Amino acid sequence: MNELFPALRTASSRTALRFQDRALTYGQLAASAGTLAARIGAERRVAVWATPTMETSVAVVAALLAGIPAVPVNPKIGESELAHIVSDSAPTLVLAEPDAELPGPLAALPRIDVDPYEGTESGATAEGSEPGTATGAAGGAAGGAVELPPEPGAEAPAVIVYTSGTTGRPKGVVIPRRAIASTLDALGEAWQWTADDVLVHGLPLFHVHGLILGILGPLRRGGTVHHLGRFSTEGVARELAGVGTMLFGVPTMYHRLAAEAGDNPALAKALGGARLLVSGSAALPLTDHQKITAATGARVVERYGMTETLMNTAVRADDTAAPGTVGVPLPGVHARLVEESGTVIEESDGETVGEIQVRGPNLFVEYLNRPDATAEAFDGGWFRTGDMATRDAGGRYRIVGRKATDLIKSGGYKIGAGEIENSLLEHPGVAEAAVTGEPDEDLGERIVAWIVPDTDENGGAAPTAQELIDHVAAQLAPHKRPRIVHFLDALPRNDMGKILKRGLHA
Known part of the structure; x- marks a missing residue:
């Protein structure tokens, strides 16, 4: 597998990350994350106090450069769940913002306060900078490319993301580097996602959607992410009216955008000018699809994935099918529908319901410390998603709900x-x-x-x-x-x- 972030080695002046009035170029990010990676050293695992900030992004990139698995922790997590995650994942170090007050189990760990500009030539913010560049130092280390650690193997654990725990204690999903690379490359092909794109989002950074797709995705493409810090319709309108080309959101966000776009010409124009609007993490109601298209002329595309599988399917940028599906399997991903009896459904009639099972390079390695749960999750190499769907004649999947609840x-x-x-x-x-x-x-x-x-x-x-x-x-x-x-x-x-x-x- 090639390295996760080839653009980091170029030390370019293109903006990599922007959070409100602070930004880092690729050169600055390489220097900052490279410096932090050296400080992390040879730890077993590191916990990341995953606030929606520049510090979290730099911390995760640094852990990936160091080849150390990162465990993102939801800053709103409850005491019992946090105790379980820390005990189960056994991190030996925690990375956090300098002023973050860490709760019990994390407070007891050795800690590194993350300075996003450590190791760079300038700590200047990027307020008022031109699109595609950040003010301050044009690069990171003085004069050209940055020396970074060698790339770990493709199967090396990259991040351990904990499930929501709706059916018991949260399980640690061990996601390897090859799963991240394959998913992001497949989405790049499906969405025609390039280094010229500027992604806008305001998602949390402790899960797959916000962190892996929303932060690591642009960095793998060599493009830019503008994170809103906190979602607002005003922030979306401002960023998409500027240099933003793509928007990632969840249905609750698009519901607010749909409710306002009809009466807000500036918002409608900004949404209509985006190259791609993407919704995920749950199904977007057809009424919101229709309201956004009516107000803006744009459409929202959906994709389908899980913590254990990253992304499985997506509506392609050039697919003109009616809304409501999650598209076709991504390149390299194999999907099938299966009856309760185990019989594989061959029909693609848009009506027959079965459980989605998938296999491919996008899959996780294991549930941490849970070989029983790992074995139970697979059917002869196919991962049992627990999601029920139909498949139409064009191979597009339509999710009808979870097997257990829907x-x-x-x-x-x-x-x-x-x-x-x-x-x-x-x-x-x-x-x-x-x-x-x-x-x-x-x-x-x-x-x-x-x-x-x-x-x-x-x-x-x-x-x-x-x-x-x-x-x-x-x-x-x-x-x-x-x-x-x-x-x-x-x-x-x-x-x-x-x-x-x-x-x-x-």
């Missing part, structure tokens, strides 16, 4: 929760919707809808339960209608905006 078996039918959620969201009186199943003596499972009403769009009145039941029955089919409707003030969500369906029944 596949509802009612009256002899297999019903995907996502289809019903999209139907409910088309009703003007629905702001948010989630659909689950619960045991039913007659049907096996009955469909339950959880609704946050939108009275502003519905003439000041919340819809009735029967109104929503009839709406779904008319839009889809009678057997897909909810049997019970609950009204809530808000749906429980995690840091990525994913709805926590187990929390609904609790």
Whole structure:
């Protein structure tokens, strides 16, 4: 495998990272991360206090240069979960911002405070710099290319990202360097992603989407990332109206953009001028797709991946298919649909539902310290994703939900929760919707809808339960209608905006 970040060796004056009024050129990043890599030395693993900052980005790049696995830690993590992650991953060092107050288990570790400009010729900020360059030092080390450590092997662990722990204690997913390289190169081909692109995002940096795709992706391409620090529609409009060419976000972000774009010409123009708008981490409702396209003329493309697999499929930049799919398998990735019996589904009819299984260079190595869970996750070399989908004649996959929470078996039918959620969201009186199943003596499972009403769009009145039941029955089919409707003030969500369906029944 070639090195992860070839652009770091050029010591160029192109901007690599920008966080608000601070930026680093490739030369500065190479010098800073290279200096920190030398300080890290030969540690076993390093924890990174993963705030959405320049310091986190430099820390992870430094660990990768040093060939030491990095364990990103969510700064909003709970005490019990943090204790488990530190005990399980056993880091010997923690990297953090100088002023960060670290909680218990991390505070007990040896610590290095990260200075993004250490080792560079200038600590100047980049406020007011021209697109593609950063003010301050034009490079890193004086006069040309930077000496960096040799590239570790392709199978060497790069990062250990912990799962959300929805079905037990979080598991440490050991992601090798070849998985990062293969995923980012495959997305580069699918999205025509080049060094000329400037990626805008405001995602957290403790997971695959924000860190690996959003920070390491531009660095592998030799391009630029502008991180908003914290997502805002104003920040998106400003950056995309400037030099930004791509936007990465999650559905909750695009929902806010969709809600504002129709009444905000500046935002609509900025979104419409982007080369690529990408949504991931959960399905984007069709209503938000439609609102954004109506207001901006642009479309949002989706991709599909997991912590264990990085990216599996993506809607290609040149695919003009209707929204709602997550596209075709990426180059090098093999995907299949499998029945509960283990039979491989050959049909590509857009209707037959099966579990997605994948294999390819994008896959993780193992669950840390969990050989039992690792073995259970595979079926003859194919990773069992637990995600249910259909596949159309063009080979595009459409996710219908998680096997454990979103596949509802009612009256002899297999019903995907996502289809019903999209139907409910088309009703003007629905702001948010989630659909689950619960045991039913007659049907096996009955469909339950959880609704946050939108009275502003519905003439000041919340819809009735029967109104929503009839709406779904008319839009889809009678057997897909909810049997019970609950009204809530808000749906429980995690840091990525994913709805926590187990929390609904609790």
